[in-house]
Amino acid sequence: MIGMIWAQARGGVIGDAGDMPWSLPEDMARFKAITMGHPVVMGRRTWKSFPPRYRPLPGRENIVITSSDDFVAPGARVVPNLDEALATALAIDDEVWIVGGGRVYRDAMARADRLEITDIELDATGDTTAPVPDASWRVVMRDPAEGWHASRTGLRFAYRTLERRAERPRERHGSLVE
Template sequence: MKRVLLVAAVARNRVIGRGPDIPWQVPGEQAEFKKLTLGHALVMGRATFESIGRPLPGRTTIVLTRDRDWTPGHPEVLVARSMLDALAKAATLPDGEVIVAGGAQVYAEAISLASELVISEVPLEPEGDAFFPVIDPALWAESDREHFEGYDRVWYERV
């Protein structure tokens, strides 16, 4: 099975979103996300995909949805009905690792299957309605930290 990484930008209060939006702008964070995810399978929920509006170039997009009638509108996007279905689809791809990229329900389901977390810690406490799961220190240990202007990128490995 391929390595599964959860990648997220998370505020101090665990907020990751408000409606379809990210409630902050941190210069450079999205460019770092692109560098980290290029060449990999990208698993995301339907609402996250729709907020982006298109598949991200250089990555295979797998969209999770329970809506049997939903279609992505892009022939290259794969549709999965469960996290296990998404991981099975990713296993057949030549892409490298599997990157889980949100939203909240997808992170909550995938965290027990992940081998690593890559968290951009944003030093803000915005209002929001989507939250990243609690990172349990009994299960996850910080293995690396990179400082960027406006955020830290923190790598966690499963204990």
């Protein structure tokens, strides 16, 4: 299972100037609960976005992608591309979480089975956006089902889980074959 997890403001903004333009402790707690014990895959910029005292993310094998030969990420495995990151992660565990950022989410979209998205009711200015799930995805859970949770920060937010639809029947000779 390859999952991707992110939080987004209206319009899909996930980051600005190397950081997230909000603070949502409830989302951080959920991120920790979902990813704990599983390998996490991230781009070099996302690794850099964590304050040094918070990296590597504890209790999880951290796998960082970079094209640089001499990049050092103490406590993490450094790999040269997404394929190697996923192969490394899946050799450790059959549940893997891609934790950012925009480039890696976009590149990994076709490989993912599940998306855990936190929607934040916020108009944020940002330079990084999440990919938009296409029609091959369906929402299997929204929490709350309607409306919003209220954060102790005052922000309103909701969680969505998306999974891939079962593959559509293939069309052969003009007719649908189950």
